Amino acid sequence: MKRFTAVLPFLPLVVLMATAYVWPVGTVVRGSFIEADGTAGIGNYRQILESYYFRDALFFSLRTSFLSTFIAMALALVMALALRDTFPGKRLALFMSQYNLSVPRLAAAMIMVLLLSPTGFLSSAAYSLGLTDGVAGFPWLVYDAKGIGLVITFVWKFFPYIGLSVLGILQSASRELEEQAATLGVGPWRRFFHVVLPTVIPAVTVSTILVFAASFGDYEAPAILGSAQRRSISVMLYLKYVDPDMKNPPEAFAMMVLSSLVLMVLILGYRWLTAGGARKRGL
Amino acid sequence: MKRARGLILAVAGIVLLFPLAPLLLWSFTTYWRWPVVWPNFDGGHWLRLIADGRILPALGNSLLLSTLITCFALALSFFPAKILGTRNFRGKRLLELLLLVPAFIPQISVVFGMQQVFMKLGLYSNFPGTLTANLVFYVPYATLLLAAVFEDYDIALEEQSRTLGVGRLKTMVFVTLPAVRSGIIVTGVFCFIGSWAVYLLNNVVASPRFHTLPGVIFPLVSVGNNSYSTIATAIIIYILPVLFLLFITSKALASAGNLTKHNIL
Numbered sequence: 001m002k003r004f005t006a007v008l009p010f011l012p013l014v015v016l017m018a019t020a021y022v023w024p025v026g027t028v029v030r031g032s033f034i035e036a037d038g039t040a041g042i043g044n045y046r047q048i049l050e051s052y053y054f055r056d057a058l059f060f061s062l063r064t065s066f067l068s069t070f071i072a073m074a075l076a077l078v079m080a081l082a083l084r085d086t087f088p089g090k091r092l093a094l095f096m097s098q099y100n101l102s103v104p105r106l107a108a109a110m111i112m113v114l115l116l117s118p119t120g121f122l123s124s125a126a127y128s129l130g131l132t133d134g135v136a137g138f139p140w141l142v143y144d145a146k147g148i149g150l151v152i153t154f155v156w157k158f159f160p161y162i163g164l165s166v167l168g169i170l171q172s173a174s175r176e177l178e179e180q181a182a183t184l185g186v187g188p189w190r191r192f193f194h195v196v197l198p199t200v201i202p203a204v205t206v207s208t209i210l211v212f213a214a215s216f217g218d219y220e221a222p223a224i225l226g227s228a229q230r231r232s233i234s235v236m237l238y239l240k241y242v243d244p245d246m247k248n249p250p251e252a253f254a255m256m257v258l259s260s261l262v263l264m265v266l267i268l269g270y271r272w273l274t275a276g277g278a279r280k281r282g283l
Numbered sequence: 284m285k286r287a288r289g290l291i292l293a294v295a296g297i298v299l300l301f302p303l304a305p306l307l308l309w310s311f312t313t314y315w316r317w318p319v320v321w322p323n324f325d326g327g328h329w330l331r332l333i334a335d336g337r338i339l340p341a342l343g344n345s346l347l348l349s350t351l352i353t354c355f356a357l358a359l360s361f362f363p364a365k366i367l368g369t370r371n372f373r374g375k376r377l378l379e380l381l382l383l384v385p386a387f388i389p390q391i392s393v394v395f396g397m398q399q400v401f402m403k404l405g406l407y408s409n410f411p412g413t414l415t416a417n418l419v420f421y422v423p424y425a426t427l428l429l430a431a432v433f434e435d436y437d438i439a440l441e442e443q444s445r446t447l448g449v450g451r452l453k454t455m456v457f458v459t460l461p462a463v464r465s466g467i468i469v470t471g472v473f474c475f476i477g478s479w480a481v482y483l484l485n486n487v488v489a490s491p492r493f494h495t496l497p498g499v500i501f502p503l504v505s506v507g508n509n510s511y512s513t514i515a516t517a518i519i520i521y522i523l524p525v526l527f528l529l530f531i532t533s534k535a536l537a538s539a540g541n542l543t544k545h546n547i548l
Contacts, residue, residue, distance in 0.1 A: 006366065009365075024396030
């Protein structure tokens with residue numbers, strides 16, 4: 001009886017997830033093994049492993065999200081270090097550094113188009129300052145094959161999010177270690193790399209992973225400011241399932257499964273690495 | 284140190300706020316094209332966009348959907364979160380890991396499977412289905428956030444209240460809820476903000492006649508030839524409600540430190 005009352009609150013959650021998440025995931029996985037002639041097999045997987053577009057999109061998304069997460073992490077650290085003490089105006093500074101948590105990625109991507117496109121605000125400003133001699137003189141920062149606009153959007157959107165986590169850690173962790181290191185004559189840079197970073201990195205593993213996964217799986221931002229030559233994985237998957245010219249649902253399913261697996265392996269690997277680091281330091 | 288902080292905060296402030304400048308300028312100007320930097324004033328886009336008749340109903344739909352998602356997510360996650368946060372049992376770490384899965388796996392990999400299953404269940408292309416589809420992502424998320432809140436909660440308070448003869452419901456209303464109030468607010472705000480941004484999921488699962496704000500705004504950029512002024516105005520309408528929500532709850536958010544400490548936010 002006691003067992004039952006402990007399990008009961010989980011019931012709606014379990015029913016919801018089983019029918020509306022696990023079942024759909026199963027549908028996708030099952031669909032990925034159904035080949036063009038209706039038989040079951042791994043033909044779709046063999047096909048997509050040879051597909052240049054799949055590899056290119058996967059690599060492009062991994063690179064974009066790795067860069068975004070790394071830069072966001074670095075900025076978050078700097079920001080959290082600047083915000084951790086109490087000072088006049090801290091509440092305002094905190095709000096300013098958090099407000100774009102509320103800006104949806106779709107809006108963030110559109111804001112970046114208005115700001116960075118060759119006919120956008122920065123281009124106009126550069127021209128009137130005499131820095132460029134026309135629309136063509138401004139670098140392609142959106143719709144570009146390198147994904148610069150995507151990285152800028154993700155960093156802008158996500159660094160406050162990691163920053164909030166880092167700030168939480170820095171404010172709750174005692175400063176004793178840092179102070180001891182300072183007394184022993186350890187300089188600020190070495191203190192940062194040998195004391196602050198090892199405390200912060202394992203503690204923000206989950207938010208780092210969430211940001212990495214969110215940039216990897218995001219559809220809206222690359223759909224708005226991505227390039228037509230190099231598609232991000234989610235845009236490619238969408239087209240593969242929906243677009244009349246590219247449509248091939250079984251292959252799309254196989255790509256969905258494979259790209260998710262790649263992401264899961266990376267996430268678990270990273271988690272294992274940071275957890276190992278934390279264990280070694282006895283944290 | 285002080286000067287470094289001032290410098291960092293100033294640069295961060297500019298980087299964070301600067302992208303909003305063209306947004307505000309553009310939405311109140313007309314015929315503002317490359318390479319003009321300073322425009323003339325015109326509020327016409329606001330009137331035209333509102334008169335267009337799609338934005339306001341979509342705003343209403345978004346408010347309704349996000350509010351319902353938030354309420355359901357909080358209601359369904361409250362008791363599981365309380366157990367997760369206050370008790371220890373075998374398989375707890377695994378359960379927490381499983382709850383993170385919907386946040387990790389790209390939505391694009393799941394939505395078309397959801398579309399197929401929802402068609403079978405009669406949940407495709409209608410409001411209950413749309414709500415359910417969103418809850419799949421926000422109930423586990425809310426459970427994890429609230430569980431972190433409950434880890435700081437002293438369950439002895441409840442036992443004391445019960446010992447003193449206070450009923451279950453009264454204990455819940457007067458003891459439990461006030462103790463975790465700011466955590467609930469933060470969780471609710473994050474659910475609301477998150478669901479406010481949902482485009483892909485609603486695009487695939489919801490009825491084509493049910494438009495939320497992102498559903499109306501996305502095509503403004505990707506399809507057709509809309510002026511930057513129209514786009515800028517639409518974005519402002521889109522982000523103002525969530526910005527306002529974040530602003531009025533910033534005090535509770537400031538105490539989100541005890542959420543982040545638990546490594547979840």
